[in-house]
Amino acid sequence: MIFGSTIRTTLAAILLVAAVMPAYAHVGIGTASSFTAGFEHPMSGLDHVAVMIAVGLWAALKGGRAVWAWPLAFVGVMLAGAALGMLQVPVPFVEPGILASVVALGLLVALAVDLPVSAGVAIIGLFALFHGHAHGTEVPETAAGLEYVAGFAVATALLHAVGITAALGLGTRFRGLTRAAGASCAAVGIGLAFGVL
Structure with missing residues (x-):
């Protein structure tokens, strides 16, 4: 009983902190030349925090292999995307895609959409x-850039773990709270898209 109360309080605190963080565009914000800067950067953007936690929440709702496969897929493909960015390979619709991710992943959690693990990975x-x-x-073409990439990969994985831990801690009895957190994520995405947040 105390454990469940602690998890609910922790989740509420995370959502409250996320709600007051400023939303920054990605390119050109802060320094990109150390592990610490890379670790701190994902924590500074409401979009990134919401999506990473949503991935963890959705993985925990699905259960089974998704608990590790979906976060691993995110971190792995994110690193591939970072490599493309570092090589200046253009990818269309990056910022709209990021905003769409906040809304879509939030809705997948809110609606408890049950997809095959492979579809979730895609x-x-x-x-x-x-x-x-x-x-x-954002990453400079130096060894410090690789430290930055490592930092944001670790921070991303930790945010996934927050979502997984929260959803598993709430369990099936409080599944509605997990889904409500997903709805909050979707609302954040809509707020960012319309410039409200």
């Missing part, structure tokens, strides 16, 4: 490409 991978490319375009 959806998550597409959105991860956009997020990775946006980060990769």
